Amino acid sequence: MGVTNYSPKNWDSIEVLSPAEFHARCYSEPNALLLDVRNYYESRIGYFINPKTGQPALRPPIRRFSQWPQYVTKYMTRSNDDGAPGEEPREARQILTFCTGGIRCEKGARYMQENMSRQPADKVATLQGGIAAYLSWINEEVKQGRKKPSDSLFKGRNFVFDARGSTALDEPLEPVSKCHECERASDRLSKCRSQGCHLVLVICPLCEVSKDPRCCQSCLDMHPQNAENESPPEKVPSAICKCEKERERQLWGEGSRKLPRALKKKRDESSTTGKVDIRAKLIC
Structure with a gap:
Protein backbone atom coordinates (compact mmCIF):
# COMPACT_ATOMS: atom_id res chain seq x y z
CA MET A 1 0.00 0.00 0.00
CA ASP A 81 -11.78 20.47 5.23
CA ASP A 82 -13.44 21.67 8.43
CA GLY A 83 -14.32 25.06 6.97
CA ALA A 84 -12.34 28.25 6.50
CA PRO A 85 -12.22 30.85 9.31
CA GLY A 86 -15.61 32.50 9.64
CA GLU A 87 -17.37 29.75 7.70
CA GLU A 88 -19.67 27.09 9.03
CA PRO A 89 -17.97 23.69 9.36
CA ARG A 90 -19.12 21.20 6.78
CA ALA A 168 -20.59 -8.31 -14.62
CA LEU A 169 -24.17 -9.19 -13.75
CA ASP A 170 -25.65 -12.32 -15.30
CA GLU A 171 -27.79 -9.93 -17.34
CA PRO A 172 -25.21 -7.23 -18.14
CA LEU A 173 -26.27 -3.68 -18.85
CA GLU A 174 -24.93 -1.35 -21.53
CA PRO A 175 -21.22 -0.37 -21.29
CA VAL A 176 -20.50 2.81 -19.35
CA SER A 177 -17.19 3.38 -21.15
CA LYS A 178 -16.09 4.25 -24.68
CA CYS A 179 -13.36 2.98 -26.96
CA HIS A 180 -10.20 5.06 -26.60
CA GLU A 181 -9.81 5.19 -30.40
CA CYS A 182 -13.28 5.49 -31.98
CA GLU A 183 -15.40 6.44 -28.92
CA ARG A 184 -17.99 3.75 -29.57
CA ALA A 185 -19.55 2.21 -26.47
CA SER A 186 -17.26 -0.60 -25.31
CA ASP A 187 -15.99 -2.25 -22.15
CA ARG A 188 -13.26 -4.34 -23.76
CA LEU A 189 -9.84 -3.84 -22.17
CA SER A 190 -6.49 -3.72 -23.93
CA LYS A 191 -3.19 -1.89 -23.47
CA CYS A 192 -1.17 0.87 -25.05
CA ARG A 193 1.19 -0.84 -27.48
CA SER A 194 4.16 1.40 -26.78
CA GLN A 195 7.00 -0.56 -25.29
CA GLY A 196 7.45 0.29 -21.62
CA CYS A 197 4.00 1.92 -21.30
CA HIS A 198 1.27 -0.74 -21.37
CA LEU A 199 -1.32 1.61 -19.88
CA VAL A 200 -4.68 -0.16 -19.67
CA LEU A 201 -7.12 1.27 -22.24
CA VAL A 202 -10.65 0.57 -23.40
CA ILE A 203 -10.30 -0.65 -27.00
CA CYS A 204 -13.17 -2.12 -29.03
CA PRO A 205 -12.51 -5.31 -31.07
CA LEU A 206 -12.53 -3.43 -34.38
CA CYS A 207 -9.90 -0.90 -33.32
CA GLU A 208 -7.78 -3.63 -31.77
CA VAL A 209 -7.21 -5.23 -35.17
CA SER A 210 -7.47 -2.21 -37.48
CA LYS A 211 -5.46 0.36 -35.53
CA ASP A 212 -2.35 0.67 -33.38
CA PRO A 213 -3.77 1.74 -29.99
CA ARG A 214 -1.65 4.18 -28.02
CA CYS A 215 -2.54 6.13 -24.91
CA CYS A 216 -1.55 9.47 -26.50
CA GLN A 217 0.31 11.00 -29.43
CA SER A 218 3.48 11.62 -27.43
CA CYS A 219 3.65 7.92 -26.56
CA LEU A 220 3.43 7.12 -30.27
CA ASP A 221 6.13 9.71 -31.04
CA MET A 222 8.48 8.14 -28.48
CA HIS A 223 7.76 4.60 -29.69
CA PRO A 224 6.85 4.64 -33.43
CA GLN A 225 6.89 0.85 -33.53
CA ASN A 226 4.61 -1.10 -31.26
CA ALA A 227 5.86 -3.47 -28.58
CA GLU A 228 5.24 -6.52 -30.75
CA ASN A 229 7.56 -5.33 -33.54
CA GLU A 230 10.12 -3.35 -31.58
CA SER A 231 13.54 -4.84 -30.91
CA PRO A 232 14.34 -5.74 -27.29
CA PRO A 233 15.02 -2.51 -25.41
CA GLU A 234 18.09 -1.65 -23.45
CA LYS A 235 17.61 -1.87 -19.72
CA VAL A 236 16.93 1.82 -19.18
CA PRO A 237 13.86 3.51 -17.65
CA SER A 238 11.15 4.44 -20.14
CA ALA A 239 10.31 8.09 -20.68
CA ILE A 240 6.94 9.23 -19.35
CA CYS A 241 4.40 10.24 -22.00
CA LYS A 242 2.43 13.48 -22.03
CA CYS A 243 -0.94 12.07 -20.91
CA GLU A 244 0.65 10.34 -17.91
CA LYS A 245 2.48 13.54 -16.95
CA GLU A 246 -0.79 15.47 -17.21
CA ARG A 247 -2.68 12.94 -15.08
CA GLU A 248 -0.04 13.15 -12.35
CA ARG A 249 0.09 16.94 -12.59
CA GLN A 250 -3.66 17.14 -12.02
CA LEU A 251 -3.41 14.63 -9.19
CA TRP A 252 -0.38 15.92 -7.29
CA GLY A 253 0.14 19.46 -8.61
CA GLU A 254 3.05 21.09 -10.41
CA GLY A 255 6.49 19.78 -9.53
CA SER A 256 5.26 17.20 -7.03
CA ARG A 257 5.25 14.09 -9.22
CA LYS A 258 7.10 11.18 -7.70
CA LEU A 259 9.85 9.65 -9.80
CA PRO A 260 9.31 6.04 -10.89
CA ARG A 261 11.53 3.72 -8.87
CA ALA A 262 13.81 2.93 -11.82
CA LEU A 263 14.35 6.62 -12.63
CA LYS A 264 14.94 7.45 -8.97
CA LYS A 265 17.54 4.69 -8.71
CA LYS A 266 19.30 5.94 -11.83
CA ARG A 267 19.31 9.52 -10.51
CA ASP A 268 20.68 8.43 -7.14
CA GLU A 269 23.41 6.38 -8.81
CA SER A 270 24.41 9.27 -11.08
CA SER A 271 24.59 11.66 -8.13
CA THR A 272 27.38 9.56 -6.60
CA THR A 273 29.44 9.35 -9.80
CA GLY A 274 32.88 10.90 -9.46
CA LYS A 275 32.85 10.99 -5.68
CA VAL A 276 35.89 9.62 -3.91
CA ASP A 277 35.48 7.38 -0.90
CA ILE A 278 37.88 8.79 1.69
CA ARG A 279 36.78 6.60 4.57
CA ALA A 280 39.65 4.88 6.36
CA LYS A 281 39.46 1.59 8.15
CA LEU A 282 41.00 1.71 11.59
CA ILE A 283 43.14 -1.26 12.55
CA CYS A 284 43.41 -1.77 16.28
Whole structure:
Protein backbone atom coordinates (compact mmCIF):
# COMPACT_ATOMS: atom_id res chain seq x y z
CA MET A 1 0.00 0.00 0.00
CA GLY A 2 3.00 2.30 -0.08
CA VAL A 3 3.43 2.35 3.72
CA THR A 4 5.94 -0.19 4.98
CA ASN A 5 4.53 -2.65 7.52
CA TYR A 6 1.34 -0.65 8.00
CA SER A 7 -1.17 -2.26 10.33
CA PRO A 8 -4.38 -0.52 11.46
CA LYS A 9 -4.39 0.63 15.06
CA ASN A 10 -7.91 -0.70 15.47
CA TRP A 11 -9.40 -3.18 13.01
CA ASP A 12 -12.88 -2.37 14.36
CA SER A 13 -12.56 1.36 13.68
CA ILE A 14 -14.75 1.25 10.56
CA GLU A 15 -18.11 -0.30 9.82
CA VAL A 16 -18.17 -3.34 7.53
CA LEU A 17 -21.38 -3.53 5.49
CA SER A 18 -22.89 -6.51 3.74
CA PRO A 19 -23.95 -5.89 0.10
CA ALA A 20 -27.58 -5.47 1.21
CA GLU A 21 -26.58 -3.01 3.94
CA PHE A 22 -24.31 -1.09 1.57
CA HIS A 23 -27.12 -0.82 -0.99
CA ALA A 24 -29.57 0.43 1.64
CA ARG A 25 -27.06 2.88 3.12
CA CYS A 26 -26.56 4.53 -0.27
CA TYR A 27 -30.26 5.45 -0.19
CA SER A 28 -30.69 6.25 3.50
CA GLU A 29 -27.55 8.28 4.23
CA PRO A 30 -28.15 11.97 3.39
CA ASN A 31 -24.44 12.87 3.13
CA ALA A 32 -23.01 9.69 1.67
CA LEU A 33 -19.71 9.94 -0.21
CA LEU A 34 -19.03 6.86 -2.32
CA LEU A 35 -15.26 6.45 -2.64
CA ASP A 36 -13.57 4.03 -5.05
CA VAL A 37 -10.31 2.64 -3.63
CA ARG A 38 -9.27 1.05 -6.94
CA ASN A 39 -6.88 2.37 -9.59
CA TYR A 40 -8.36 4.80 -12.09
CA TYR A 41 -8.15 2.48 -15.11
CA GLU A 42 -10.24 -0.11 -13.24
CA SER A 43 -13.08 2.34 -12.67
CA ARG A 44 -13.21 3.29 -16.35
CA ILE A 45 -15.39 0.31 -17.20
CA GLY A 46 -17.53 0.15 -14.07
CA TYR A 47 -18.43 2.16 -10.97
CA PHE A 48 -21.08 2.75 -8.33
CA ILE A 49 -23.46 5.67 -8.68
CA ASN A 50 -25.08 7.71 -5.95
CA PRO A 51 -28.83 6.95 -6.30
CA LYS A 52 -29.76 10.41 -5.03
CA THR A 53 -27.65 12.40 -7.48
CA GLY A 54 -27.10 9.90 -10.29
CA GLN A 55 -23.41 10.84 -10.22
CA PRO A 56 -20.56 8.29 -10.24
CA ALA A 57 -18.61 7.61 -7.06
CA LEU A 58 -15.46 9.62 -6.38
CA ARG A 59 -12.75 7.84 -8.38
CA PRO A 60 -9.21 8.96 -7.46
CA PRO A 61 -6.95 9.04 -10.56
CA ILE A 62 -4.24 6.91 -8.95
CA ARG A 63 -2.43 4.37 -11.11
CA ARG A 64 -1.35 1.99 -8.34
CA PHE A 65 -2.50 1.24 -4.81
CA SER A 66 0.84 2.42 -3.39
CA GLN A 67 -0.32 5.97 -4.24
CA TRP A 68 -3.36 5.68 -1.96
CA PRO A 69 -1.67 7.05 1.22
CA GLN A 70 -0.36 10.02 -0.77
CA TYR A 71 -3.87 10.66 -2.11
CA VAL A 72 -5.34 10.53 1.41
CA THR A 73 -2.70 12.96 2.66
CA LYS A 74 -3.31 15.46 -0.14
CA TYR A 75 -7.09 15.31 -0.53
CA MET A 76 -8.53 13.96 2.71
CA THR A 77 -6.47 15.95 5.23
CA ARG A 78 -6.71 19.48 3.83
CA SER A 79 -6.76 22.25 6.41
CA ASN A 80 -9.94 23.75 4.92
CA ASP A 81 -11.78 20.47 5.23
CA ASP A 82 -13.44 21.67 8.43
CA GLY A 83 -14.32 25.06 6.97
CA ALA A 84 -12.34 28.25 6.50
CA PRO A 85 -12.22 30.85 9.31
CA GLY A 86 -15.61 32.50 9.64
CA GLU A 87 -17.37 29.75 7.70
CA GLU A 88 -19.67 27.09 9.03
CA PRO A 89 -17.97 23.69 9.36
CA ARG A 90 -19.12 21.20 6.78
CA GLU A 91 -21.77 18.65 7.67
CA ALA A 92 -20.77 15.24 8.97
CA ARG A 93 -20.39 12.68 6.22
CA GLN A 94 -20.61 8.94 5.74
CA ILE A 95 -17.80 7.71 3.50
CA LEU A 96 -18.68 4.42 1.81
CA THR A 97 -15.59 2.73 0.39
CA PHE A 98 -15.38 -0.19 -2.01
CA CYS A 99 -12.90 -2.05 -4.20
CA THR A 100 -12.81 -5.15 -6.41
CA GLY A 101 -13.14 -7.87 -3.79
CA GLY A 102 -12.73 -6.03 -0.49
CA ILE A 103 -9.02 -6.78 0.01
CA ARG A 104 -7.59 -3.32 -0.61
CA CYS A 105 -10.26 -1.72 1.57
CA GLU A 106 -9.14 -3.87 4.51
CA LYS A 107 -6.20 -1.53 5.02
CA GLY A 108 -6.99 1.33 2.63
CA ALA A 109 -10.24 2.38 4.34
CA ARG A 110 -8.74 2.04 7.82
CA TYR A 111 -5.66 4.04 6.83
CA MET A 112 -7.93 6.82 5.58
CA GLN A 113 -10.04 6.72 8.74
CA GLU A 114 -6.90 7.13 10.88
CA ASN A 115 -5.34 9.93 8.82
CA MET A 116 -8.09 12.05 7.27
CA SER A 117 -9.51 15.31 8.63
CA ARG A 118 -12.66 14.35 10.49
CA GLN A 119 -15.70 15.79 12.15
CA PRO A 120 -16.70 13.96 15.35
CA ALA A 121 -19.73 12.49 13.58
CA ASP A 122 -17.85 11.42 10.43
CA LYS A 123 -18.00 7.70 9.72
CA VAL A 124 -16.16 5.37 7.36
CA ALA A 125 -17.70 2.13 6.14
CA THR A 126 -16.60 -0.45 3.61
CA LEU A 127 -18.34 -2.97 1.38
CA GLN A 128 -17.63 -6.50 2.59
CA GLY A 129 -16.46 -8.66 -0.29
CA GLY A 130 -16.25 -5.64 -2.57
CA ILE A 131 -17.93 -5.24 -5.94
CA ALA A 132 -17.72 -8.99 -6.58
CA ALA A 133 -19.92 -9.73 -3.55
CA TYR A 134 -22.33 -6.94 -4.47
CA LEU A 135 -22.82 -8.31 -7.99
CA SER A 136 -23.42 -11.80 -6.60
CA TRP A 137 -26.02 -10.40 -4.22
CA ILE A 138 -27.78 -8.48 -7.01
CA ASN A 139 -27.81 -11.61 -9.19
CA GLU A 140 -29.49 -13.56 -6.40
CA GLU A 141 -32.00 -10.77 -5.79
CA VAL A 142 -32.87 -10.80 -9.51
CA LYS A 143 -33.30 -14.58 -9.51
CA GLN A 144 -35.66 -14.33 -6.54
CA GLY A 145 -37.68 -11.64 -8.28
CA ARG A 146 -36.97 -9.00 -5.66
CA LYS A 147 -34.96 -6.74 -7.95
CA LYS A 148 -34.27 -6.00 -11.61
CA PRO A 149 -30.77 -5.74 -13.12
CA SER A 150 -31.35 -2.00 -13.52
CA ASP A 151 -31.73 -1.70 -9.73
CA SER A 152 -28.01 -2.36 -9.33
CA LEU A 153 -26.11 0.71 -8.15
CA PHE A 154 -22.98 -0.68 -9.78
CA LYS A 155 -22.97 0.12 -13.48
CA GLY A 156 -20.72 -1.52 -16.06
CA ARG A 157 -18.16 -4.24 -15.39
CA ASN A 158 -15.88 -5.10 -12.49
CA PHE A 159 -12.19 -5.13 -13.50
CA VAL A 160 -10.40 -8.25 -12.21
CA PHE A 161 -6.73 -9.22 -12.28
CA ASP A 162 -7.03 -12.60 -13.96
CA ALA A 163 -7.72 -14.09 -17.38
CA ARG A 164 -11.38 -13.04 -17.26
CA GLY A 165 -10.44 -9.36 -17.43
CA SER A 166 -13.75 -8.26 -15.94
CA THR A 167 -17.03 -9.60 -14.57
CA ALA A 168 -20.59 -8.31 -14.62
CA LEU A 169 -24.17 -9.19 -13.75
CA ASP A 170 -25.65 -12.32 -15.30
CA GLU A 171 -27.79 -9.93 -17.34
CA PRO A 172 -25.21 -7.23 -18.14
CA LEU A 173 -26.27 -3.68 -18.85
CA GLU A 174 -24.93 -1.35 -21.53
CA PRO A 175 -21.22 -0.37 -21.29
CA VAL A 176 -20.50 2.81 -19.35
CA SER A 177 -17.19 3.38 -21.15
CA LYS A 178 -16.09 4.25 -24.68
CA CYS A 179 -13.36 2.98 -26.96
CA HIS A 180 -10.20 5.06 -26.60
CA GLU A 181 -9.81 5.19 -30.40
CA CYS A 182 -13.28 5.49 -31.98
CA GLU A 183 -15.40 6.44 -28.92
CA ARG A 184 -17.99 3.75 -29.57
CA ALA A 185 -19.55 2.21 -26.47
CA SER A 186 -17.26 -0.60 -25.31
CA ASP A 187 -15.99 -2.25 -22.15
CA ARG A 188 -13.26 -4.34 -23.76
CA LEU A 189 -9.84 -3.84 -22.17
CA SER A 190 -6.49 -3.72 -23.93
CA LYS A 191 -3.19 -1.89 -23.47
CA CYS A 192 -1.17 0.87 -25.05
CA ARG A 193 1.19 -0.84 -27.48
CA SER A 194 4.16 1.40 -26.78
CA GLN A 195 7.00 -0.56 -25.29
CA GLY A 196 7.45 0.29 -21.62
CA CYS A 197 4.00 1.92 -21.30
CA HIS A 198 1.27 -0.74 -21.37
CA LEU A 199 -1.32 1.61 -19.88
CA VAL A 200 -4.68 -0.16 -19.67
CA LEU A 201 -7.12 1.27 -22.24
CA VAL A 202 -10.65 0.57 -23.40
CA ILE A 203 -10.30 -0.65 -27.00
CA CYS A 204 -13.17 -2.12 -29.03
CA PRO A 205 -12.51 -5.31 -31.07
CA LEU A 206 -12.53 -3.43 -34.38
CA CYS A 207 -9.90 -0.90 -33.32
CA GLU A 208 -7.78 -3.63 -31.77
CA VAL A 209 -7.21 -5.23 -35.17
CA SER A 210 -7.47 -2.21 -37.48
CA LYS A 211 -5.46 0.36 -35.53
CA ASP A 212 -2.35 0.67 -33.38
CA PRO A 213 -3.77 1.74 -29.99
CA ARG A 214 -1.65 4.18 -28.02
CA CYS A 215 -2.54 6.13 -24.91
CA CYS A 216 -1.55 9.47 -26.50
CA GLN A 217 0.31 11.00 -29.43
CA SER A 218 3.48 11.62 -27.43
CA CYS A 219 3.65 7.92 -26.56
CA LEU A 220 3.43 7.12 -30.27
CA ASP A 221 6.13 9.71 -31.04
CA MET A 222 8.48 8.14 -28.48
CA HIS A 223 7.76 4.60 -29.69
CA PRO A 224 6.85 4.64 -33.43
CA GLN A 225 6.89 0.85 -33.53
CA ASN A 226 4.61 -1.10 -31.26
CA ALA A 227 5.86 -3.47 -28.58
CA GLU A 228 5.24 -6.52 -30.75
CA ASN A 229 7.56 -5.33 -33.54
CA GLU A 230 10.12 -3.35 -31.58
CA SER A 231 13.54 -4.84 -30.91
CA PRO A 232 14.34 -5.74 -27.29
CA PRO A 233 15.02 -2.51 -25.41
CA GLU A 234 18.09 -1.65 -23.45
CA LYS A 235 17.61 -1.87 -19.72
CA VAL A 236 16.93 1.82 -19.18
CA PRO A 237 13.86 3.51 -17.65
CA SER A 238 11.15 4.44 -20.14
CA ALA A 239 10.31 8.09 -20.68
CA ILE A 240 6.94 9.23 -19.35
CA CYS A 241 4.40 10.24 -22.00
CA LYS A 242 2.43 13.48 -22.03
CA CYS A 243 -0.94 12.07 -20.91
CA GLU A 244 0.65 10.34 -17.91
CA LYS A 245 2.48 13.54 -16.95
CA GLU A 246 -0.79 15.47 -17.21
CA ARG A 247 -2.68 12.94 -15.08
CA GLU A 248 -0.04 13.15 -12.35
CA ARG A 249 0.09 16.94 -12.59
CA GLN A 250 -3.66 17.14 -12.02
CA LEU A 251 -3.41 14.63 -9.19
CA TRP A 252 -0.38 15.92 -7.29
CA GLY A 253 0.14 19.46 -8.61
CA GLU A 254 3.05 21.09 -10.41
CA GLY A 255 6.49 19.78 -9.53
CA SER A 256 5.26 17.20 -7.03
CA ARG A 257 5.25 14.09 -9.22
CA LYS A 258 7.10 11.18 -7.70
CA LEU A 259 9.85 9.65 -9.80
CA PRO A 260 9.31 6.04 -10.89
CA ARG A 261 11.53 3.72 -8.87
CA ALA A 262 13.81 2.93 -11.82
CA LEU A 263 14.35 6.62 -12.63
CA LYS A 264 14.94 7.45 -8.97
CA LYS A 265 17.54 4.69 -8.71
CA LYS A 266 19.30 5.94 -11.83
CA ARG A 267 19.31 9.52 -10.51
CA ASP A 268 20.68 8.43 -7.14
CA GLU A 269 23.41 6.38 -8.81
CA SER A 270 24.41 9.27 -11.08
CA SER A 271 24.59 11.66 -8.13
CA THR A 272 27.38 9.56 -6.60
CA THR A 273 29.44 9.35 -9.80
CA GLY A 274 32.88 10.90 -9.46
CA LYS A 275 32.85 10.99 -5.68
CA VAL A 276 35.89 9.62 -3.91
CA ASP A 277 35.48 7.38 -0.90
CA ILE A 278 37.88 8.79 1.69
CA ARG A 279 36.78 6.60 4.57
CA ALA A 280 39.65 4.88 6.36
CA LYS A 281 39.46 1.59 8.15
CA LEU A 282 41.00 1.71 11.59
CA ILE A 283 43.14 -1.26 12.55
CA CYS A 284 43.41 -1.77 16.28
